[in-house]
Amino acid sequence: MSFKRARTLELAGGAFTVDPEAHAEDTESLAVNGQKFRKFLRERYSSGSMTAADTCTLAYLHTESGGRGAEDLGLDPEYHLGKHYEKPYVEYVAVPMVCKKSIGRVSVQHPTRVASDMLRRKLLSLRLLGEGANADTKFVTAHLDADREYLGLYEGHPVAQKAFAEGFRREHVVPVSVYFDGVQYSKNENFLGLSELCSCGCRGWCSVFPLLESFRRDMCFDHKDLRVCILDYKADWPAYIEICGFRTWSHNLHPCPICTVQKKDLLAVGTMTLHTCPHKLFDETSYKELVAASFRGWRLEPSPSLPDVGNFAKQSCPFSCVFYIGGKHGRVLHQSPFLQIPGVSVDTWCVDILHTWHYGPMSTFIAYGLRLLLTTMIYRPAIPDLEKEEADRLALLCLRAEL
Known part of the structure; x- marks a missing residue:
């Protein structure tokens, strides 16, 4: 309920009464404004910038929401003074x-x-x-x-x-x-x-x-x-x-730490599988x-x-x-x-599968596969006057729409 309505009811005489329907409307309005206040506050924090207009908007939404919407984000500034942090050994x-x-x-x-x-x-x-x-x-x-x-x-x-x-x-x-x-x-x-x-x-x-x-x-x-x-x-x-x-992968004789492959044979395709290796293991x-x-x-x-x-x-x-x-x-x-x-x-x-597979052969294979798909007539735009950059962008959008 707004202050204006409360003062009107008080001046009308008699006891101060609250209309249940009006109270429900005010509660719903406060909740909606609280969500707006929370969303805008998180957006400004994520962007890392705060202008004077943003400060005024936050103050307005905070007033309209009655201070709601960010209860779980609040922290008493003096709270950390009463917290005990054990000194590590x-x-x-x-x-x-x-x-x-x-x-x-x-x-x-x-x-x-x-x-x-x-x-x-x-x-x-x-x-x-x-x-x-x-x-x-x-x-x-x-x-x-x-x-x-x-x-x-x-x-x-x-x-x-x-x-x-x-x-x-x-x-x-x-x-x-x-x-x-x-x-x-x-x-x-x-x-x-x-x-x-x-x-x-x-x-x-x-x-x-x-x-x-x-x-x-x-x-x-x-x-x-x-x-x-x-x-x-x-x-x-x-x-x-x-x-x-051990040696790094730039060494000519010992680029691999787990087998005896040489650098000239390290990138040979089709010589290794998940269970077999043509070279002696170290x-x-x-x-x-x-x-x-x-x-x-x-x-x-x-x-x-x-x-x-x-x-x-x-x-x-x-x-x-x-x-x-x-x-x-x-x-x-x-x-x-x-x-x-x-x-x-x-x-x-x-x-480490993350580095050796997902960031290695898997990401390379996906990149080559996507580039090959983008060069086919299935996704390539048929407009001959387009520049290569624009044609690649349209082909990528077409492929993304199907994925």
């Missing part, structure tokens, strides 16, 4: 980097989240770990049934077998899958940028190694309350060769043999006993270190700590 790792504020290569204490601590907190929140833990049999069974296809890998994992032999309960032996990928970053407190990686000739490996070594120590440590077994790990092609120390056995023959010689390599090769001259003798020689055509550039975790090898790499 981090471990600082000495990482050789090239910082903008320093000259040359320096060692920076880089914070990392501890994977075992995060899993421990998750088990505590599910009441599967700690004092007073009451493991629900149905709850554990439901979680295991969801990953039944991985049960064989879980039962046969060396970490799981060792934990079961030591008397660990099934819910305290956690199967995990690790995911690696590159991200866009804005703060070096969160990620390592390409410009900050070590540039001593290692192509950034001196900066990557300490982080992988810290993760390896955490995964290999015999925790008293839980054990972690990595069933597989997922990474796209660039991330995979980065964490494993499996775990081949990797171990190549590493055993390669990592001796004349180039100093980061190792668990010497994470930073820059501290070689500062060590007290005797100490152990690792030297590297290229090996056969230098297929393996570095000995990765990640591949030294029990149960993790080049054979447990879970190929």
